[in-house]
Amino acid sequence: MNTVISFIIIFGALVFFHELGHFVFAKRSGILVREFAIGFGPKIFSYSKNETTYTIRLLPIGGFVRMAGEDPEMAEIKPGYRVALLLDEEEVVQKLILNGKDRYPNARNIEVESADLEHDLFIKGYEEGEDEQLQTFAISREALIVEDQVETQIAPWNRQFASKKLSARAMTIFAGPMMNFILAIVVFTIISVIQGVPVEEPILGVISPDGAAEQSGLKQNDAVLSIDGAEVSSFMDITEIVRAHPQEELVFTVDRDGQTMDIAVTPEKFVAEEEGGEDFGLIGVHAPLDKSFMKVATSGFKETYHWTIEIFRLLGKLVTGQFSIDMLSGPVGIYKSTEVVAQAGILYLMKWTGLLSINLGIMNLLPIPALDGGRLLFFGVEALRGKPIDRHKEGVVHFIGFALLMILMIVVTWNDIQQFFIH
Template sequence: MLITIITFILVFGLIVLVHEFGHYYFAVRAGILVREFSIGMGPKVWWRRGKNGTTFTVRILPVGGYVRFAGDDDDDEEYLRPGSTVSITLNDNQLVKTIDVNQNNQLLQGIPVQVVDHDLTDDLFIAGYVNGDESEVKRFSVDHDAVIVEPDGTSVRIAPRDVLFQSASLGHRMLTNFAGPLNNFILSLVVFVILGFTLPGIPTGSNRLGNVQSAGPAARAGLVTGDRIISVDHHRVENWQELSQQVSAKPGKLVKVTYEHGNRKKTVSLKTTTATVNKQKVGRIGIEEELSKSPAARVKYGWNAFVQSGTLIFSVLGHMVTHGFNLNDFGGPVAMYAGTSQATHYGVNGVLAFLAALSINLGIVNLLPIPALDGGKLLLNIVEAIIRRPIPEKVEVVVTLIGFTILLLLMILVTYNDIQRYFVH
């Protein structure tokens, strides 16, 4: 269980880190201030503010994470409502450089101010009564790069107009919204390619033989590694799938096999053995598929696995559309944990395969046009491009809130269903 828990934290944490870094990277490139980059949820256990103004935090619950763009929240308005008391410090130019709203930890040498008015977006000022003197309202200009110390002690930059998410061009906002899922796709492809390099070899799919079992019918008939079977009972075979089908269909029977050995063509008769697969008898002659160890084959394997995994997810989504909604088609953190537990039984390769599949899964799901998901945000961007004007902020907030509520209810239902599936029954 301990190994599963550690693996789950590492796998899920890596996927979230890569996803959020995509949003972060393209936001910074677009001139958008990322106020906070958090790994985990809940109370913070560590934080540092970077040179570009982003506060990096690690939070106690190792599930999820987020980037907080300037303009994404109204926390500053809540902290600095009229009547609230804050502590400020000034820089050498007498501009406010720090606003501490944490009442339990006032700044050393800070000036206590009871807020009367403020604007940290355009005019950049804070006004109020100093040291409880209500006879005069003092106004302080705020530095563009000033920071706010939030109630939990986290220090983040203020959000002036020029660094707001909404102030970036539509193209930059779309790219920033798409970058998270894009990074999940890149991670999935890279891990699948790495997986290809960890395997002993990559099946070529050809009709050329790899390992020939020494005691099997093929070896007794004289076939060796490198021979190419061209027909079975006069049925021509062009690849491994056709070869496997012809042999499997003849359990315990005498068959004629024509093959090429070097430049010579030979025909031998041999009797297949019988094996049971999925309660059906199939024929075997003791041969294995040819494996390639070339870098090109390994990279191709990674790409094919990536495409197949994505195709499978789209098939599941298509099935949901055509056959109706079913909670068993979804999986939340409980299902991910159960999947991690299964993957750990197959060692490193099992974990890598699970990581790659989960990453592309989350990337595709995040692109669904549901408000509160990246796909929903992209849909609003597309609407904005069509109507050629920004969507009213109130409309966007309401739509996002509705989407978030639906997702929250769905997550509760999915989690309950997962618990019933994996731990009750």
């Protein structure tokens, strides 16, 4: 149960901050945001405020921000249609009722001759009655269209996504992945505030009770100069040498309070958990931790940069064939990994969240149709051409990309199921 809760919280946070980036920059650009959704499928919660409907949906595997103009706008009101109009005191249309007119006894019924809901904002038609005079009514910029008892706000052209400058559109799309990197920076910084930042220098931190280091006489704050005569320059050097020599005596040359001394240590042998993995040595020493303001303040950026480079390195291996598709993980694999990490404690779970957030940000920036990176690629082409690509053609490309991504997701998920539940 703890794993389920952890998975929902982590995945929900990643999706929330990603979509929040799109949402905030869309609002700043003046785009009408129709819906902010976490999850896909049927709605299980819905709340409307300030033009936007906030929803939580059944399947917690993603989310979306639905902006005006991205999908086809409301059904056209064509000549010959009969609609009802609710007007304010100044005879400005506040609601256009397409059906269910009997629910609005005070509405004015007209047969439409022409209408413009995007640019000039008017509707012209013959009002039902004795004279049936042709009248023109101005439409409010916040007017609602009512169809099947569902109210949808109209979107004048300057409130639609496509009406904005290229830079504003690009920033609105880029803001999603950007927020994932910001979330990772914040999470890694919080971890550093709680536990400190590991020091890179070859200095010993906390010594584990009854470990090989304590038994041999090594002490906290000892500065390691060399191991078996090989000079060490970082704590990582110490770790690598110790891991490579289980149950082999190593001579540590250390500086303790200005005095140099040699101490023999025999790392304990630990058996690798993964199949085919090599056994490794441990002596029970932790890296020293620094809680100074500058170290903590910069740690989140450094850690995010480090893992970003690592993920790109793995992507490079995938492209060159050194990293197979069987090694990718879908929701099932992430769930199982979350289960393992959750058992290690809250700090490890936080670090896992940061890693997943970076991964989500990078994946969304890849120039693949249907992803944010694919859309940014189209914006780049638009900048070079000086005009946008035909929306229908772009939509077809994104649809094909989405279909291929769904196929990949199914393959990866099936591999996860076979690995964790069948074999």
